[in-house]
Amino acid sequence: MPKARKRKVPITTSSDVPSSTSSSKPESSRLVIRQFHVLLKQQAQLQRLLPSDPSKRKELEDVERKIEELGGLESYQRMSAIGQGNDRGGGSEKVFIGWLKERGVHERVVGSRTEHGDSGKLKDVSEHFVVPVNTSNSKKRLLEVGALKPDNYSSCSAWIHNTPMDLNSRHPTILEQDFLLLDEEENQGKWDLISLSLVLNFVPEAVDRGRMLNLAHKFLRTEGYLFVALPLPCLSNSRYLDFEKMHEIMTYLGFQEIQQKWKKGGKMVYFLYQKVEQGKTPPTTRKQVVPLHLTKKAILRQGNRNNFAILL
Ligand SMILES: C[S@@+](CC[C@H](N)C(=O)[O-])C[C@H]1O[C@@H](n2cnc3c(N)ncnc32)[C@H](O)[C@@H]1O
Numbered sequence: 001m002p003k004a005r006k007r008k009v010p011i012t013t014s015s016d017v018p019s020s021t022s023s024s025k026p027e028s029s030r031l032v033i034r035q036f037h038v039l040l041k042q043q044a045q046l047q048r049l050l051p052s053d054p055s056k057r058k059e060l061e062d063v064e065r066k067i068e069e070l071g072g073l074e075s076y077q078r079m080s081a082i083g084q085g086n087d088r089g090g091g092s093e094k095v096f097i098g099w100l101k102e103r104g105v106h107e108r109v110v111g112s113r114t115e116h117g118d119s120g121k122l123k124d125v126s127e128h129f130v131v132p133v134n135t136s137n138s139k140k141r142l143l144e145v146g147a148l149k150p151d152n153y154s155s156c157s158a159w160i161h162n163t164p165m166d167l168n169s170r171h172p173t174i175l176e177q178d179f180l181l182l183d184e185e186e187n188q189g190k191w192d193l194i195s196l197s198l199v200l201n202f203v204p205e206a207v208d209r210g211r212m213l214n215l216a217h218k219f220l221r222t223e224g225y226l227f228v229a230l231p232l233p234c235l236s237n238s239r240y241l242d243f244e245k246m247h248e249i250m251t252y253l254g255f256q257e258i259q260q261k262w263k264k265g266g267k268m269v270y271f272l273y274q275k276v277e278q279g280k281t282p283p284t285t286r287k288q289v290v291p292l293h294l295t296k297k298a299i300l301r302q303g304n305r306n307n308f309a310i311l312l
Pocket residue numbers: 073077080084092145146147148165166167168177178179180196197198199202203229
C-alpha cells in the first residue's frame with residue numbers, strides 16, 4: 001500500500017481556527033499565531049489582486065472576517081506575548097542587549113541623559129515621542145519595531161533611549177505606526193539601533209520584508225546596529241531562503257554580520273548586523289541594480305519546506 005503523504009505544514013500554517021483564543025496554553029497561542037500569518041498573507045495577496053479582479057472582493061471579505069473571528073491583531077499580539085515567554089525563556093531583547101554590551105556600546109555613553117535633559121539636542125517627532133538628536137556620546141537611540149511591551153529596554157535606560165513602535169499600540173508609550181510608512185527623509189541616519197524581532201516573519205509579502213531591511217539600513221546611522229530575530233525554520237527549512245542567501249541579501253544592502261545565534265532543533269535565530277560605512281562597502285555590493293536572483297524566488301531546497309522568502 002502506498003504510504004500516506006504527510007500534509008505539508010508551512011511554518012506559518014495551521015489547519016484549524018481554534019474555537020477559543022483566550023487560552024494561554026503555548027500550543028493554543030502558536031496555533032493562533034500561525035493561522036494569523038496565513039490569513040495575513042491571503043489578505044495581502046487578495047488586496048493586490050482586487051484592483052484588476054473585483055471578483056476577489058468576496059474572498060477578501062471572508063479572509064478579513066476570519067481575522068476578526070480570531071480576535072484581530074490584538075489577539076495575535078496577546079498570543080505572541082505568551083509565546084515570547086514560553087518559547088524563548090524571555091524576550092529576545094536580552095540577546096540584543098548582551099551583544100551590545102559585549103561590544104562596549106553601553107560604555108560609550110557619557111552620563112545618562114533624560115528625554116528632556118539636553119536642550120537643543122531634542123527633536124519632537126510627535127506630541128508624545130521625543131527622540132534625542134544624534135550625538136556620539138548621548139544615549140543610543142533605539143527604534144524597537146513590533147513592541148508588545150513598552151519597557152523591554154527599561155533596564156538599559158541609562159544608555160538606551162528606546163522608541164517602541166507597533167502597528168497596534170498596546171500602551172500609550174508605544175508609538176502606533178507602520179514602520180514601512182515612516183517618513184524616509186526624516187528618519188534617514190537617525191537611529192543608532194533598530195530591532196526587528198519576529199517582525200519580518202509577520203510581514204506578509206516577501207518584497208515588503210526586503211523593503212523593511214532596506215529601510216532599516218537607510219534609517220540607521222553608519223556603524224549603527226540592526227538586530228533581527230526570526231523563527232529558525234525561516235532559514236533552516238525554507239524552500240527559498242537559507243543562511244547563505246540571507247547573508248547575500250544583507251551584504252548587498254550594506255550590512256556586515258557581526259553575530260549569529262541559533263541551535264540545532266531550536267526555535268529561534270538571532271542576528272546582529274552593523275551598517276557598513278559608506279566608503280568601506282565594496283562598489284559591487286552597493287545599491288545599484290539589484291541582482292536578478294535577489295528579486296525572484298528561486299528554489300534552494302526541495303521537499304517538505306516552508307515558503308518563507310525575502311525579496312529585494
Ligand atoms: C510576533 S510580534 C513580535 C513581538 C516582539 N518584538 C517579540 O520579539 O516577541 C510581531 C509584532 O510586529 C508588529 N509589526 C509587524 N509589522 C509591522 C510594521 N510594519 N510596523 C510596525 N510594527 C509591525 C505586529 O503588529 C506585532 O505586534
